[in-house]
Amino acid sequence: METNIEIQAVDELPNLDISESVTEFTGTSGKYYAREFGRIQESSNGYCWTFNLASALFGPLWATARGLWGLFWVFSVLEVIAAVMIGLGSWGDLGADQFARAERLAGNYERMMERVESAIEQGDEEGEASFRKRADGLLKAQEKALADAEEVEAGATRILVTGIILLVLVKVFEGLVANIAYERQYTRWRADRKVRSGFNRSSGILGAVIVSFVYVVTLMRFTSGNPPEIITEFPIDNTIYLQISSWIDYWFDIASRNFAFLFFGISRAIRIILDGVETLLVGTPWPVVMAVIIIFAYRSAGSRVAIFTAAALCYLAVFGFWQKSMATVALLGTASFLCIAIGIPLGVWFARSQRAYTFARPVLDLMQTLPSFVYLIPIIAFFGTGKPPGILASMIFGLPPIIRLTALGIREVPKDVVEAARAFGATDMQILRGIEVPLATPSIMAGVNQTIMMCLSLVVIAALIDAKGLGYDVLVALQYAAKGQGILAGIAILFCAIIIDRVVQGRFKDAEKGG
Amino acid sequence: MSEETGMPDVLEEVPELDLSDSIRDFAGANAEYYAETLTRIQADTENIKFWNMSAVLLGPVWSAARGLWSMFWLFTLGELVALVQIGKGIWGDLGAAKMAEAEKFSQRASEIRIDAANSGNAATSLEIADNLDNAAQIAMAEAQALGDNWWLYLSFGLTAFAALRVVQGMYANRLYEMQYSRWLVNRSIPSGFSWNRLGYAAAMLVFIVPLTLYRFTVSAPVSWMVDFPANKDYFTVSSNWLDGWFDRTADSGKEFFDAITLVAQAVLDTIELALVDTPWPVVAVLLVLVAWRVASIRIAIFTAASLAYIGILGLWEASMISIVMVGTASFFCILIGIPLGIWFAGNERAYTAARPVLDLMQTIPPFVYLIPIIAFFGTGKVPGVLATIIFAMPPVVRLTALGMRQVSPMVKEAAAAFGATPRQILFGVELPLARPAIMTGVNQTILMSLSMVVIASLIGAKGLGQEVLVALQFVAKGQGILSGLAILFCAMMLDRIVQGRFQRQEER
Amino acid sequence: MKDDVVIKLKSAWKIFGTRADEAMKAIETAGIGKAEVLEQYGAVVGIADVSFNVRRGEIFCIMGLSGSGKSTLVRHVNRLIEPTSGEIWLLGQDVMKLSPSALREVRAKRIGMVFQHMALLPHRSVRDNVAYPLEIRGESKARRWNVSQHTLGLVGLEGFEDRFPRELSGGMQQRVGLARALACDPDVLLMDEPFSALDPLIRRQLQDQFMALSDQLHKTTLFITHDLDEAIRLGTRIAIMKDGRIVQIGTPEEIVTNPADDYVRDFVQNISKLKLIFAHTIQVPISDYAAKQGEDLSLSPRISQDVDLDHLVDVAVTTNQPIVTTDEAGADIGVVSKDRLLQGIKGGK
């Protein structure tokens, strides 16, 4: 009743006139687009039958000129597919493969017949029969290849027709979607004038150049029987590659010779720490180590984790992985210990010095994005194979999180708290130890956890450079596809990972509660 | 206490805070002693040492009984080392290793003598034998000397042990005071003197000390102590059984695994057709163009330079194969991960159940799941893609769920108030608003996929990964570094393009 | 009469918390209070035993302090929140019995809602925000644009159609929210503090405009505010809430002159009564009036007993005499002396 009045009231609203802004948007053919956009907007679901002849004719070119790059990609791909089909149908050498095969078979047949004759000459009946049989087979195969080739050749017309039909369909499609997509673009443009608008001739020309280039090269590649080498292979022989790589080799050799003392010293230092940890884990009688680990798990993560730990350790022991897994854990422990010992001070430094952090950040990013295997290579070159290089590689991988999260944690300490401490006359050292580090502890602990996990994933990979441990077993299993062994070793790694993760996380929660 | 610190007069008259009652509460046994010492420690500003006799006498047992666990473990370890030295000094066979060496030398010498008698060239052989004999003599002497050095070990061990006890005596009260301060704010910190803890520590020591002493002081300890007396059969039997199980499962689930392979293969082939079979100039031009349109001119230049590097070094095809694999893996990660993330965002229970699995997928070293993948899918590109998917999927799932959860509930409510259907809310409100988070996830997924290319090539997926792997095997440094850089450039190219797209959208 | 009730709540309860049902049972049987519910069940009482009717064309104001359950209450009407118990009727339908699709239909076509915190869609332009309800309904884009243009004009935001909400000030955003609710041309408007972020000038302007609109178009409005002045200006009737309960419902005058308890009295204390109290409320019947010395009621100005105090004051300043009030027929029926007038202005009787 009353509602009628209201609806009328709204119905009688003056029509919003968009033609002016559409003209501004389209630049050219404003009237046409204003009319078409109006129709599209009037439709209830945003779609209606509207056909853009320019788009149908010029397809990708229209799209680039109108700044619709998304449509450009779709149109070009579809058109190229259609064009390849037409090209294949009209001048492509479709049967070429099969003809070549038939010819080869014919040659083989000739040769086989020669052998048949020689067998006849020698009176070798058995040989003759078998050769003849094979020759017959060859003959049949050749006939079949020929037939296939002809069939394929005959199919050329079919491909041609399909291609033409496809092209027509593509064109129709291009005409139909153009205005709808263009109207969407217009709506976006209204809210954001940075959206491309107008008719842009240079874009159109760019589109034309790209399209013609793509058409020509692709057609050549797919329709000619033997396309020029330059478009199938990058025109380069690998002399440059070899030259550069041997040049790098050369420099590596020089560096490793001249700085041998340095590399030796580093690996010696790592070795000493590793020996200590190994004595502790591998040398100490296993019942002692096992008991201590279980107690540790219990104290830091509760009884459920302790029970799991006990079961997992039993698994390791019963399947004979005890020493290997302890060696792995020793590697891991040394690597994470070094990461933490180096990473936290670095993180503190980076938190304090913006300049240092700016410099270090790309390096940190690089350390993490570079696939770990890549830096195994210089490490082998300088440090050889074995455990210390394995630890070094793990450190490269494991350092970034702890540095990053320490720096982050310290940076996120509220400025006013630090300021307050300074106001009471605290020294830098007191601020660091009494305020920044305690407040950053959760973040630092998260970093420690991540670092340990990163080191673990690399310690396993380090088997590739002869660092032994559980990873080695998996690697061997991979090489010989020995599934059972691999899985058993894999589970051992998995258990180590879970135990370490749980225990560290447990500690982390303790630290959070306590601090 | 104010006199030394020279505080202003007014504060000098501050009445002393009497904590002794609370310290008594804390200390439990021997309360009076601790009330007095801890109060004095608190008053002290000059780092005076307060001697604790029971810590000296009992050592780690004292710290355990008082609940100072870190101290307990630290000094147990230290005392163990000292005790091992003492043990070696008293009953250890110090020269044993040298003695064995000497024996070996003399045995070898006699062997050579026998040989020399039979062959010509006796002179040199005899000379060698003499040398060996000499060496044997020296080693024997050294062994003797070592054996005579027992008192050195003994005295070092005793000194170290005593020093450790002294240190414990000196620091016990200070540490105990720190424990007290912590206990004041957190009553779950252990306090008092507990017979339970004492017994527990004593049991630990009784268990640890003899075993360890025996292991390190006896020259040839029984073997079950050195390594777990595992029965090799367990391993063999289970690994055989597992082999059989994998074969059977692979056999009976053939259709299933083949179907997965087929789908992955189809996607792989399509992308491969586009990147590898399409002439390289087209691919290069299109990639640069995409970088320009989607990101910016700077990134387009970077892309062009990377592509030039790859092309000129002849790594074009390998790189494209790697990109195809990364593309396929990312495609599946996104296709599966985003719907999963949406589901987890809406369903708390599902998310709780899935979270450990996601954690596991990220914590397990990829090596581990390569094995079952090989067992079921064989080697080649498809298994490589599958391993990559497992590794790279978690970020997109996690970040989609996170993004969806962060959409303001008020905005969703408003949409519901105007009668929007759940679908309309999902596509019109939640997904657009969660897009930044989702895009971050996609980006991470792509990068993680790229970091898997080398590992995937361990199971026969060609491409740049294989180049690196081969270089690693032959320590071909140059080759490895060049292909490694190619991987890096591919990663950065993809990363920058996706990020650029995302940043452009952000600007709007 | 009955047909005219547009919104009806019948002893609606809402208890937040996982153990809401147990708490509800305990309230029904043991009659425990809000504090006990929180203590024993860890549940918060949002609204408690709320009943009222809103008639067609009314502006029904709900007011109360922060946390008294206003927003919770208004969300029940279109069932954004499920009540723990009670009945809700909207436009003659039992809202609790509607199927999900029917509920969506009602929300899309019959109800417009303004949110306290705007809740605009950050990724859509202002125009598309306003057009959102129409889009949900499946209207064409042309119509959506026309309507949004029109309603944005009503709230004075022409020229901002192609901006994003984040480019607008808080008050402007609130007006976008208002325009969005108006755009769907609903029968019922649910407005949760729609004017709270506006400056006094625009607020007044929008209040006037809104009153004219709802008068003209017979909208029914549930209007939430914590500003009693606003409630009195706009409200046909006002409900005062406290701790989830409605403590009083009445016309502005009833509330002001007859506060149900101290809570309400506190509220209305500082309210200007000039426009709310009428001569007939404070007059003394002419028969009871004892004229003072030197007073001659025949010289007094005559005025209708239905004028408000504002008017009476205007008259009183022109004369020393008490004012005589008349009924419709023009017969003298009462007297308002100066004392009485001053008392009335202070709010007493």
Ligand SMILES: Nc1ncnc2c1ncn2[C@@H]1O[C@H](COP(=O)(O)OP(=O)(O)OP(=O)(O)O)[C@@H](O)[C@H]1O
């Ligand atoms: N989703 C919810 N979960 C739990 N408690 C809620 C929830 N929503 C509201 N409440 C509680 O219900 C009570 C009423 O809240 P409501 O938002 O209705 O207050 P309000 O009257 O609108 O206040 P304001 O004027 O500040 O907007 C508050 O005590 C609040 O804590």
Ligand SMILES: [Mg+2]
């Ligand atoms: Mg509210």
